[in-house]
Amino acid sequence: MTTTTKDTSPPSQPRIAPFRRVLLKLSGEGLMGKQAYGLDLEVVQRLAVEIKEVHDTGIELCLVIGGGNIFRGVSRAAGGMDRTSADYMGMLATVMNALAVQNFLEKVGVPTRVQSAIPMATVCEPYVRRRAMRHMEKGRVVIFAAGTGNPFFTTDTAAALRAVEMTCDALLKATQVDGVYDADPKVVPEARRFDDLSYTEVLRRDLRVMDTSAIALARDNGIPILVFSLHQEGALAAIMRGEGAYTLIREEI
Ligand SMILES: Nc1ncnc2c1ncn2[C@@H]1O[C@H](COP(=O)(O)OP(=O)(O)OP(=O)(O)O)[C@@H](O)[C@H]1O
Numbered sequence: 001m002t003t004t005t006k007d008t009s010p011p012s013q014p015r016i017a018p019f020r021r022v023l024l025k026l027s028g029e030g031l032m033g034k035q036a037y038g039l040d041l042e043v044v045q046r047l048a049v050e051i052k053e054v055h056d057t058g059i060e061l062c063l064v065i066g067g068g069n070i071f072r073g074v075s076r077a078a079g080g081m082d083r084t085s086a087d088y089m090g091m092l093a094t095v096m097n098a099l100a101v102q103n104f105l106e107k108v109g110v111p112t113r114v115q116s117a118i119p120m121a122t123v124c125e126p127y128v129r130r131r132a133m134r135h136m137e138k139g140r141v142v143i144f145a146a147g148t149g150n151p152f153f154t155t156d157t158a159a160a161l162r163a164v165e166m167t168c169d170a171l172l173k174a175t176q177v178d179g180v181y182d183a184d185p186k187v188v189p190e191a192r193r194f195d196d197l198s199y200t201e202v203l204r205r206d207l208r209v210m211d212t213s214a215i216a217l218a219r220d221n222g223i224p225i226l227v228f229s230l231h232q233e234g235a236l237a238a239i240m241r242g243e244g245a246y247t248l249i250r251e252e253i
């Protein structure tokens with residue numbers, strides 16, 4: 001599922017109001033491209049250009065990047081380690097991804113700041129909510145690293161949390177698949193894709209495109225979630241124009 005495709009979907013009636021500020025969650029695994037581990041720098045470069053395109057329109061942007069391309073606390077690579085240590089390793093992996101994306105964004109002329117939930121003063125800023133808001137008001141893209149800073153969570157929950165804290169209009173989840181299906185499409189090829197879903201339906205059907213704490217946090221704070229493919233070229237800009245293919249998760253529909 002790593003082939004890049006061009007978004008050719010026809011323009012349609014926008015399903016959601018124009019955005020002022022959004023949080024973009026990039027799948028860490030998605031940054032591997034065709035590789036088995038780490039970063040495919042061509043993928044990172046393409047995403048940087050796509051983010052710039054949106055940033056140039058004046059929309060305020062913040063990012064959360066997963067760490068699945070390097071390390072996950074619950075993965076087999078964690079072996080017999082205790083969960084908290086393994087989760088801290090996972091959070092540190094997200095810092096590496098944040099620094100890589102920061103580098104590529106700055107190469108294409110997008111001003112950025114990385115803020116880490118685990119303070120590491122010689123590497124990046126610590127997470128300070130009001131400072132992050134100010135950076136965005138000044139036109140900087142803020143990259144939130146190290147997840148929530150707590151073990152037993154994931155970067156999906158960190159994305160929902162930061163989206164609420166930053167008063168974002170939406171959480172955009174750029175992932176490996178082009179939306180939410182009635183079963184994992186990587187496991188069940190005949191799974192059917194949804195255009196629209198309510199938070200409650202995602203939780204009731206146990207659709208695991210995101211973890212339940214992220215969905216619950218978004219639901220409790222009324223943040224719409226748009227799930228789309230990170231591999232579809234132009235998908236991010238299309239969504240910003242009210243077009244493109246994505247699953248929209250929001251209140252009862
Ligand atoms: N019902 C479902 N609909 C869509 N995708 C699903 C569903 N259930 C499970 N998935 C899986 O969820 C995955 C989400 O991918 P993604 O790489 O974004 O996960 P992630 O945990 O956020 O990644 P990372 O930790 O690397 O950031 C997809 O690979 C997809 O196969």
Ligand SMILES: O=c1ccn([C@@H]2O[C@H](COP(=O)(O)O)[C@@H](O)[C@H]2O)c(=O)[nH]1
Binds near residue numbers: 094
């Ligand atoms: O708040 C958080 C966020 C992440 N972790 C750990 O990091 C890895 C990588 O994050 P993904 O969301 O899976 O990409 C995750 O598996 C956890 O081990 C965390 O502990 N707390």
